[in-house]
Amino acid sequence: MPQDKPVSKELFTLAFPVILSNLSRVLMSVVDVAMVGRLGAAALAATGMGAMLFWGALSLVIGIRTGVQTVASRRLGQKKYDQCGTALHNGLFMATVYALPMSLAGWLLAKDFIPYFINDIKATPLTIEYSSIVFLGLLFSAYSFVFQGFYTGVEKTKIHMNVSITSNVINVYLNAGLIYGSEGVKLFFSETAPPLAFLSHLWQWTTFPAMGVKGAAIATL
Numbered sequence: 001m002p003q004d005k006p007v008s009k010e011l012f013t014l015a016f017p018v019i020l021s022n023l024s025r026v027l028m029s030v031v032d033v034a035m036v037g038r039l040g041a042a043a044l045a046a047t048g049m050g051a052m053l054f055w056g057a058l059s060l061v062i063g064i065r066t067g068v069q070t071v072a073s074r075r076l077g078q079k080k081y082d083q084c085g086t087a088l089h090n091g092l093f094m095a096t097v098y099a100l101p102m103s104l105a106g107w108l109l110a111k112d113f114i115p116y117f118i119n120d121i122k123a124t125p126l127t128i129e130y131s132s133i134v135f136l137g138l139l140f141s142a143y144s145f146v147f148q149g150f151y152t153g154v155e156k157t158k159i160h161m162n163v164s165i166t167s168n169v170i171n172v173y174l175n176a177g178l179i180y181g182s183e184g185v186k187l188f189f190s191e192t193a194p195p196l197a198f199l200s201h202l203w204q205w206t207t208f209p210a211m212g213v214k215g216a217a218i219a220t221l
Helices: 005-037 041-058 061-077 081-116 123-153 157-192 194-203 213-220
Strands: none
Touching: 005 041, 005 123, 005 157, 005 213, 041 081, 041 123, 041 213, 061 081, 061 123, 081 123, 123 157, 123 213, 157 194, 157 213
């Protein structure tokens, strides 16, 4: 099949920001694991199980994202630009209807359903603490998926890429401070990334306690 260079270039221009956006999300998860892993096996198991449950709940929003992307793209091709926004608004409404009650359920009921998935004297309480917090952010993560579908549909993939990369970098920085505290964050940066050790000074304006797994969950919000 012959290749069409202009089409290939256009596809790459649209796809590359999406690739970077998704890659930044994966790298953020890897960094999270590396940070929490320093706290021990129980903390690592707690965040791993909590993240799995969170992404399991969030995965249902992928269908909404695909729908918004499809409709917005079609309306863009038809030059019905106002209806592109209508697709976004409807997608956000559907995401709210699903994610808001799911978020509240995860926050309120984590202590009831987590023991069915993990039964360890150390890991279970940490998993409950982590999951109950990260589920509060389910609605905002659902909105992020919907916006990704919209911006992909209207061929503005760089917007979501910039937002994703920026938010993930902030998440990693907050992780370091909230997990290890104002004193531990200095040691973390000096041991793992000496060139970035200066970043720890921003946490020195006050004495901030190490929050461990709870800090990782708050940073994820």
